[in-house]
Amino acid sequence: MTRVHDMGGRFGDGPVVPEPQGIPVLEAEWQARALAVTLAAGSLGQWNIDMSRHARECLSPRDYARFSYFEKWIAALVDILVQTGVLTPEDLADGDDGPHPLSDRKLTRDRVARVLAKGGPADRPSKVPVRFSVGQAVRTLRPAANRLVEGGHTRLPAYAAGAQGYIQRLHGAHVLPDSNAHRLGEAPEPLYSVRFAASELWADPEHPDDQVILDLWQSYLVPL
Amino acid sequence: MRVKALETILTRKGLVDPAALDEIIDTYQNRIGPKNGAEVVARAWSDPAFRGALLRDADSVIAEMGHYGRQGEHVVVVENTPEIHNMVVCTLCSCYPWPLLGIPPGWYKSDAYRARAVREPRRVLAEFGVTLPEATAVRVWDSTAEVRYLVLPMRPEGTESMDLTQLSELVTRDSMIGTGLPKSPR
Numbered sequence: 001m002t003r004v005h006d007m008g009g010r011f012g013d014g015p016v017v018p019e020p021q022g023i024p025v026l027e028a029e030w031q032a033r034a035l036a037v038t039l040a041a042g043s044l045g046q047w048n049i050d051m052s053r054h055a056r057e058c059l060s061p062r063d064y065a066r067f068s069y070f071e072k073w074i075a076a077l078v079d080i081l082v083q084t085g086v087l088t089p090e091d092l093a094d095g096d097d098g099p100h101p102l103s104d105r106k107l108t109r110d111r112v113a114r115v116l117a118k119g120g121p122a123d124r125p126s127k128v129p130v131r132f133s134v135g136q137a138v139r140t141l142r143p144a145a146n147r148l149v150e151g152g153h154t155r156l157p158a159y160a161a162g163a164q165g166y167i168q169r170l171h172g173a174h175v176l177p178d179s180n181a182h183r184l185g186e187a188p189e190p191l192y193s194v195r196f197a198a199s200e201l202w203a204d205p206e207h208p209d210d211q212v213i214l215d216l217w218q219s220y221l222v223p224l
Numbered sequence: 225m226r227v228k229a230l231e232t233i234l235t236r237k238g239l240v241d242p243a244a245l246d247e248i249i250d251t252y253q254n255r256i257g258p259k260n261g262a263e264v265v266a267r268a269w270s271d272p273a274f275r276g277a278l279l280r281d282a283d284s285v286i287a288e289m290g291h292y293g294r295q296g297e298h299v300v301v302v303e304n305t306p307e308i309h310n311m312v313v314c315t316l317c318s319c320y321p322w323p324l325l326g327i328p329p330g331w332y333k334s335d336a337y338r339a340r341a342v343r344e345p346r347r348v349l350a351e352f353g354v355t356l357p358e359a360t361a362v363r364v365w366d367s368t369a370e371v372r373y374l375v376l377p378m379r380p381e382g383t384e385s386m387d388l389t390q391l392s393e394l395v396t397r398d399s400m401i402g403t404g405l406p407k408s409p410r
Contacts, residue, residue, distance in 0.1 A: 008315030008366065009343045013336035016351050018403070021396045023257035024329040030227045032253065035327070036245035037231050039294075044239060049370075053317055069318075069333050074227055091233060103238030112247040116256075119323075121297040122370035155368040157315050159342065171298065171371055191369055193300075198343075198362075206346045209361035215369035 002144060002158045003151075004061040009159035009202065034070035038077050043107040043115055046084045049122075050181035054153040055080040124188035126173030128218065131190065136167045137224040138194060140216065146178045147219070153181035156220045160212070164224060165196040168213055176217055190218040257326035260291045261374055262395035264324065265406075266388045268301075269379040279303055282374070286324070296323035296372055302365065303376040304402075309360050310375045311349070311402030313341035314367040321372035325397055332401065342366055352403045375402040382409045 007013075026032045042052065055076035059067065067075060081087040086102065107115060132138055142162030146152030155177050171191040179187035194216045198205035201212055234240040264286065268275040278285045282299040286292055299321055302310040314320065315338045320328040331337050340348050345362045349355070356362065365373045377399040383391060386409065398404025 005316055007335060007339045008313075010335075010339035013334075013339045016331050016334060016337045016340065016348050018352050018398070019329045019331055021258070021398060021404075023253060023326045026253065026327075032249045033231055033245060034227045035252065036248040037227065037234065037240060039248055040240045040244055041234065056317065069330070070227075074230060078230060086239070087233070087237075091237070092230075097236045100237040100239055106239055106241055107244045108241050109243040109247045112244050112251065115294075116248070116251060117293045119292065119294045119297040123298065155316060157366065157368065159315070160366075169300075171369070174298075174369060177369075191371070193365075193371075195363075202343050206344055207358075207361065210345065211361065211363045212342050212366060213363060214366045215371050217369075 003057045004059075004064040005057045006144070006158050008157045031070045034074050038073050039116075040107045041077060041081065041086075044086065044102050044105050046086050046102070047080055048175075048180055049120065050153060050175070050177040051084075051183070052076065052080060053177070054181040055083070057153065122174045123172050124175060124186060126188040126190070128173065128189040130170065131218055132167045132170075132192060132221065132223065134167050134169065137164060138167060138221040139164050139224055140194070141220055141222065146182075148178055148184060149182045152178060154178050154220075156216060157214070159201055160196065160214055160216075163196050163200050165194040165200065165214075167192050168195040169193040171215065174217070176219070178217075178219075192216055192218070192221070194221070252322075252327045256293075256323060258324075258395075258397035258400065259392070260326075261321070261324035261397070261400045262392040263388075264289065264291070264301075264374070265376055265395045265400065266391035268376055269383075269391055270388060275376075278376070291323045293323035295319070296321045298369075298371045299324070299374060300371055301374045301376050302363070304378045306357075306378075307360060308363050309356050309402065310363050310365060310373075311341060311345050312365045312367060312373045312375060313338060315339070315342055316366075316368060319367035319370075319372065321374050324372075324374055325400060329397070349403060352398060354403065354405060375400050377406045380406050380408050 144156040144161035174191040176187040198210035318333040
């Protein structure tokens, strides 16, 4: 019911290797280009952030494991360019130079700072009534899965499925990724921070007072 | 497919501008980085009213400071105390507060950090050289939505006479993710 990206709690990955402080230096030029081309292509406005996340998650488990971070980005970018019809497989094969109908949307150098500063907020007005209040006990759905599309995108990690937690904070109504990733509409609904005791999630928590907090949409939660 | 080949196809079709790519790279390699977050933290350490406003409604405070932007549209600042140490991860991908910290370091995006930070944060902290007192609980924030978390570390002792610039130099990137502590003065 889950995909390879959903790795919270997994055993076997080995140590975390710290790096120098400051701005991380991308060691290779191609990594910097991969970052930039992904952001620039995204600004054409032909997909949303949930679709691009889902495209990365849809890499086969084998590719997801063996590709480096920016290799995943580029593989997913190629997939989404084709899925959304921006490029055809023929474009990728022969690099035809024909003008493109979206070329007037091209991100130009002078607009970069403005586009990055503008961002893309995810809060929206919503008619969905707020169902839970701060401090209220809730349970997450189990299994963790998209309820609209089989095998679809969701932001409820498997490790937190079926767990009891407490509402920590209401963030207002946000775009629902489970819907938006599949072009089924933004379907905004209340988003909460939900607090879980580590002992609710793990067989061997490190400390009795440790906690994990996740941001979860209202439809991921049921009252207790 | 190679990045260069894709960039060439998109450029020929008039869909990307190589000069815009250079500008994006320059932004995230030279301009936007943890100094922005450190400026916010130093002010919060120095000004209780600012700190209160930041913890209540970080978005308006951060926008006023000019640090609003892509991947920082909804920011929540979480404060470390003797009772609670906060630590941020994104187990599902690599969500990170770009306008405040820049692009994420490799370890933040690694499978090891994503898999382990939620289950064994103390062992992960030990790999960063951080050991917490037994009385301090760890609160791990898994960034599963478009809300981005910034840790407000505790102000180090012996910094009473420091100005904003000196304070901000103590604030490391990792201390704002929660895998590190601020530098000690001296």
